[in-house]
Amino acid sequence: MKKYSLHALTITAFICLGLFAGCNNQQKKEPQKKLQKARTKTTDIATPQQAALTLPVLDALFYEPGFASSLKSTIGLTPAQIGRLKAAAHTSLRDLNEDGTADTSSARTATRAYEAQIEKIIGKDKAQQLLQLVNDSYSKGVEGLAPTKPNAVPGDTRIVVNAPAFRMDVFEGGKLIKTYRVGIGYPEFPLPTGMRRADTIIFNPAWTPPDEPWVKGKFHVGRRVLASNELNPLGRVKIPIGMPSLIHGGKPLSKIGDFASHGCVGLTNSQVLDFATTLARLGGAALSATDLQGFEQHKNDTRSIKLLTRVPIDLRYETIVAGDSCLHIYRDVYERGTNTIESAKRILANAGVGYDKLSEQEKTGLDSALLEMNKDARGNAIATDSLTAARDQVPDAKIARAKKGKVTSRVKGDKQVDVPITALRGKGYPEPVNLDTGVLPGEKNQKQPHVVKHHSKSHARSRGRK
Numbered sequence: 001m002k003k004y005s006l007h008a009l010t011i012t013a014f015i016c017l018g019l020f021a022g023c024n025n026q027q028k029k030e031p032q033k034k035l036q037k038a039r040t041k042t043t044d045i046a047t048p049q050q051a052a053l054t055l056p057v058l059d060a061l062f063y064e065p066g067f068a069s070s071l072k073s074t075i076g077l078t079p080a081q082i083g084r085l086k087a088a089a090h091t092s093l094r095d096l097n098e099d100g101t102a103d104t105s106s107a108r109t110a111t112r113a114y115e116a117q118i119e120k121i122i123g124k125d126k127a128q129q130l131l132q133l134v135n136d137s138y139s140k141g142v143e144g145l146a147p148t149k150p151n152a153v154p155g156d157t158r159i160v161v162n163a164p165a166f167r168m169d170v171f172e173g174g175k176l177i178k179t180y181r182v183g184i185g186y187p188e189f190p191l192p193t194g195m196r197r198a199d200t201i202i203f204n205p206a207w208t209p210p211d212e213p214w215v216k217g218k219f220h221v222g223r224r225v226l227a228s229n230e231l232n233p234l235g236r237v238k239i240p241i242g243m244p245s246l247i248h249g250g251k252p253l254s255k256i257g258d259f260a261s262h263g264c265v266g267l268t269n270s271q272v273l274d275f276a277t278t279l280a281r282l283g284g285a286a287l288s289a290t291d292l293q294g295f296e297q298h299k300n301d302t303r304s305i306k307l308l309t310r311v312p313i314d315l316r317y318e319t320i321v322a323g324d325s326c327l328h329i330y331r332d333v334y335e336r337g338t339n340t341i342e343s344a345k346r347i348l349a350n351a352g353v354g355y356d357k358l359s360e361q362e363k364t365g366l367d368s369a370l371l372e373m374n375k376d377a378r379g380n381a382i383a384t385d386s387l388t389a390a391r392d393q394v395p396d397a398k399i400a401r402a403k404k405g406k407v408t409s410r411v412k413g414d415k416q417v418d419v420p421i422t423a424l425r426g427k428g429y430p431e432p433v434n435l436d437t438g439v440l441p442g443e444k445n446q447k448q449p450h451v452v453k454h455h456s457k458s459h460a461r462s463r464g465r466k
Contacts, residue, residue, distance in 0.1 A: 324428055
C-alpha cells in the first residue's frame with residue numbers, strides 16, 4: 001500500500017454513539033424571557049456555507065498525489081510557502097493529546113488557532129482560497145447523487161452518515177433497511193461532508209505506523225501491526241471512502257457515541273462485520289458466511305473484496321432533522337452555527353410545515369432546543385461563521401493555548417433535544433430501522449445518552465401527564 005494511503009487510513013476513527021431516543025424523555029424548561037430573546041436574536045444568523053480547515057486534516061491531504069502541486073497551480077503558492085505549510089501541518093500533530101480525560105475545549109478555538117497559523121504562512125486571501133480548494137476538491141457531490149435539499153430521503157441505494165446525529169443509515173432502493181450508531185471525528189479531525197463512493201471491503205487490515213509525531217507509546221514506526229493484534233486501530237474491516245476517511249471497526253463500545261476518530265466513521269467489530277455483509281450484497285459482491293468464518297480463522301491474512309457496483313456514501317452535517325411527529329435538534333458539535341431559527345424554518349418548510357402554523361408551545365420548545373444545542377463546551381453561544389465571527393470572538397491568549405494542542409475527546413452536555421411537532425406526523429426523514437447500537441446479545445448495555453424532550457401541553461395531556 002502506498003505511503004499516503006497508509007497515513008490517511010491510519011488516522012483512524014475513534015467514534016461517538018448516535019442518539020436515537022424517541023420523543024418521550026423529560027422536559028427541560030427555560031425562562032420565557034430568555035427564550036423570546038433567543039428567538040429574536042438568532043433569526044438574523046445565516047448558516048455557514050463551508051466547513052473550516054484544520055492543520056491535522058491538511059497534513060493528511062498532503063499525502064495525496066497531486067495535492068501539493070495543486071496548491072501551486074490553483075492558488076499560486078510558492079514552493080517555499082508549500083514547504084512551510086506542509087511542515088506546519090505535520091508539526092500540528094505532535095502535541096495532540098488523546099489521553100481520554102475530560103476536556104471542555106472549544107472546536108471554534110482550536111479551528112481558529114489552525115486558521116491563524118495558515119494565514120501567517122500564506123496570508124488571509126490565500127488561506128481563503130485554500131479553504132475553497134479543499135471544499136471543492138474533497139466535499140463536492142457525485143454528479144446527480146448529491147442531496148438537493150436538507151434531510152433529503154434517498155430514492156436509491158446509498159449509505160447516509162449524519163455526523164451530528166452519530167447515525168449511519170443503509171438505504172436500499174429508497175427504503176431504509178438498517179441504522180447504526182457510529183462515532184465521528186474529533187473537531188481537530190472533522191468528518192468531511194459530501195458524496196463519496198465505496199468500492200472495496202478490506203478484511204483483516206494490517207497497519208504500519210508511519211513516521212509521524214503522533215505515533216508514540218505502544219506503536220513503533222515502520223513495524224507492521226497485524227489484524228490479530230488488539231492494538232490494531234482498524235479492527236476487523238476497513239472500507240476506504242476517499243481521502244482522508246474510512247469506515248472501519250475496532251472501536252470499543254465505550255467509544256461509540258462520542259468524539260473518537262481522526263476523520264473516519266467508526267464501528268465496533270461486530271457492527272462493521274454486519275455492515276460489511278450488507279455492503280457486499282448491495283455492491284453485488286459474493287460474501288458468504290463461510291468466507292467470514294475463514295477471515296475469522298486467519299486474522300493475519302488481509303483479504304480485499306471488490307464491489308461490482310460502487311455504493312454511494314452520503315456524508316452530511318445536519319443538526320436539525322425533521323422526523324415523524326418530531327423535530328430532532330442535535331448539538332452543533334463542530335460549531336458551525338447551524339442551529340438557528342432560520343435553519344429550523346427551512347427544515348420545516350422542506351417537510352411541508354410552516355413555522356407560523358406551529359402552536360406557541362411548539363415554538364417555545366423549538367426556541368429552547370435551539371438555545372441549548374447552540375452552545376459550545378463552555379456554555380457560550382457558538383459563532384456562526386468559523387472564518388469571520390470566530391476570528392473576532394476568540395482572544396489571542398486562547399489561540400496561543402490551543403496551539404499547545406489537545407484533542408477534543410468528548411461532547412459536553414446533552415447531544416440531542418427532541419421537539420414534538422404535530423404537523424410533522426407521518427412526514428420527514430425516517431426514524432431508525434433495525435438499530436444496531438454495538439451492544440451484543442447478552443452484554444450489559446452502556447449508559448444511554450440523555451435525550452431531552454420538550455412537550456407542549458397538548459402532548460403532555462395525550463400521554464397522561466399532569
